Amino acid sequence: MSDHHIVFIPADPHYLPAEEQVSRAKETLWQWMPEADSLDAAVSEYVQFHDCGSNFEYVRCHLCGQELTLPQWHLLMDQDYDLVRGFGLMPQTLPCCGSVASVNQLDYSFMQGFSRFSLTAINPRTGAVSPQQAELLGQRLGHRLLVIYRHL
Ligand SMILES: [Zn+2]
Structure with a gap:
């Protein structure tokens, strides 16, 4: 069994979206990835590294x-x-x-990055996110995003 994650992080590692922005972004993601196991928003106290697993x-x-x-x-x-x-x-x-x-x-x-905020789709069962989708999701969250494809 292998897991695929699509991790969205702000280009600015210190950027933190408001709760309302996160809810809106999750709503949008659920529409794109209705079969995902889960969509997890996380905020860490300090800047963390988000890796791409075996996609490296x-x-x-x-x-x-x-x-x-x-x-x-x-x-x-x-x-x-x-x-x-x-x-x-x-x-x-x-x-x-x-x-x-x-x-x-x-x-x-593949892309890897650093941030305090992350929004992760666990096993989204979709292909890659289009640049347009990444931009729209970034607008929901109020900041340009990096998209990390993590294979575990
Ligand atoms: Zn050099």
Whole structure:
């Protein structure tokens, strides 16, 4: 048994929608994904990492395009993470080209991201969300969204 999640997070990791916005977004999602196991809205106290599970292909520097090795990326993630305050998304020197950037700026394939708010469709039994749908859902939530396809 494998699980598929579609995770919607605000492009701004600190953005939190109002409860009413979340209800409206869930109503819309239920119309698109009536067979989903559940739609879970969550707010964490600190910025969390939302991964794509086994869909992970690579992480690249957004500036020079070079692929980072997993140990290089894990080191950047570890240095950014604090048990007390979660991810700080602090500027760090990248091992590829020496540019300074946060782990939230890197290119992830599949998409992965950082946020306090997330809206997750558990086993939606649908295909990918269209850009138009992502935009509409973003309007419901009051902020542009990133769409993460997590395969477990
Ligand atoms: Zn680079």
